[in-house]
Amino acid sequence: MALDTGMKCVKYLLFIFNLLFVISGFAVIIVGAVIEAHYRSYLDFISSSYISAPSVLIAVGVLIFVVGFFGCCGAIKENRCMIVTFAVLLCMIFVVQLGVGVASYILRSDVEDFLHANMLKSMHNYNQSRPGVFKTWNVIQHEHACCGTDNYRDWEATSFGESVDGVPEACCKENTPDCGVDVFSKPEKLAMINQGGCFDKLKGDVEENITILGSVAIGIGFVQLIGVVFACFLAKALKQQYETV
Structure with a gap:
């Protein structure tokens, strides 16, 4: 027996929703991947918690494709089992995304103290034997036209700063050999570096990424609840239909 007109509308709305759902999966994966790649540049400054959040979001995005399959097939074939499976999986995804969103905002509140302490600490490990820290500081200082954690004077208390009486070449406005050497003893060279x-x-960069991550996770999560409602309506209608057959 076919569904009545109202339930047919719910059926096709659920199908359309799943197409949008799959598109949202692409959005989730892209946002998670971009932010994770961005965080990799700061791996020596932030904890694994900041890396795991976008990784979880990427995994959720992949799972969305599987869930979308159940939703689309269940709606078109009017298969109650698949629709119920879709609804359950969608609820699970919503809980995970909500958790990612909440965790992101919690991490955002801690980023200032944590980031500042780690940046100062990592400066003492700036040397060729620690390629990760060495590369990270060079990239950050060059891309952001900055020097040190709070200012260029932070390098004065590090072993690298003491060895060259100055700052890394990445601090220089123009990257020329030895441009950062003797900066502390020759004030005239200060004009050559970003101070x-x-x-x-x-901090602003990391906070912005965390805000985007949390907003996307929570925003798409609540949209997915609409799909759960449609699925529940359709599953209930199918159950009643089977009971009357």
């Missing part, structure tokens, strides 16, 4: 610190610039 402002990297912390404020990096």
Whole structure:
């Protein structure tokens, strides 16, 4: 027996929703991948918690394709089992995304103290034997036109700063050989380097990414609840239909 007109509308709305659902899966994967790649540049400054959040979001995006399959097939074939499976999986995804969103905002509140402490600490490990830290500081200082954590003077208390009586070449406005050497003893060389610190610039960058991550996770999660409602209506209608056959 075919569904009545009202339930047919729900059926096709659920199918259309799943197409949008799959598109949202692409959005989730892209946002998660971009932010994770961005975080990789700061791996020596932030904890694994900041990396795991976008990774979870990427995994959720992949799972969306599987869930979308159940939703589309269940709606078109009027298969109650598949529709119920779709609804359950969608609820699970919503819980995970909500958790990612909440975790992101919690991490955002801790980023200032954590990031500042790690940046200062990592400066003492800036040397060729620690390629990760060495590369990270060079990239950050060059891309953000900054030097040190709070300012260029932070390098003065590090072993690298003491060895060259100055700052890394990445601090220089123009990257020329030995441009950062003897900066502390020759004030005239200060004009050659960026004197402002990297912390404020990096903090804003990380906070912005965390906000985007949390907003996308929670926003798409609540949209998915609409799909759960459609699925429940359709599953209930199918159950009643089978009971009357």
